[in-house]
Amino acid sequence: QQPVQSPQAVILREGEDAVINCSSSKALYSVHWYRQKHGEAPVFLMILLKGGEQMRHEKISASFNEKKQQSSLYLTASQLSYSGTYFCGTEGAAGNKLTFGGGTRVLVKP
């Protein structure tokens, strides 16, 4: 079952913050985050593991709440380069297939 991402889309001004959530109805072992810029391939941002620490990619950080079966991606002081679609992928147990959410479109305006 696909994880649910929210919001589906967000528009920001440069320098503003945003949070993207990824929720699953099942227990999670890991959560992966990717960003896809328009017309480009998805690019890996980070993996969060059960029991692991909060991760960071430049000024983008993420947390993983195992009890809530949810991960949050924090876009801090957003830059124009943060525009794109963000996907979370969830792994229910070590070695299980990765299942991606529907994506969150982010547009950062000057």
Next chain:
Amino acid sequence: DVKVTQSSRYLVKRTGEKVFLECVQDMDHENMFWYRQDPGLGLRLIYFSYDVKMKEKGDIPEGYSVSREKKERFSLILESASTNQTSMYLCASSLGGWGTEAFFGQGTRLTVV
């Protein structure tokens, strides 16, 4: 840098045609994947392969097959293309299993008319 190359960026095929989508990676990765990307549905796994000649069904394998004769090449085959297979197809590879970083190709936008 890891490079995953898909043979075509755009393809237009007729209903009923047999379609081959080719993917090549240059980093000796064990695992290769084919995803389908549709608006609002994200990336859905069609098939994956963890070794030469090995393949496993993903979440939406119906209407598709795959071939992996060499480690670096993973082909997606639409045996008889239908209009509901019009989509963006993404190939990916990874060195390790599901818990490792995947590298994606730029995608093939297939239109079936």
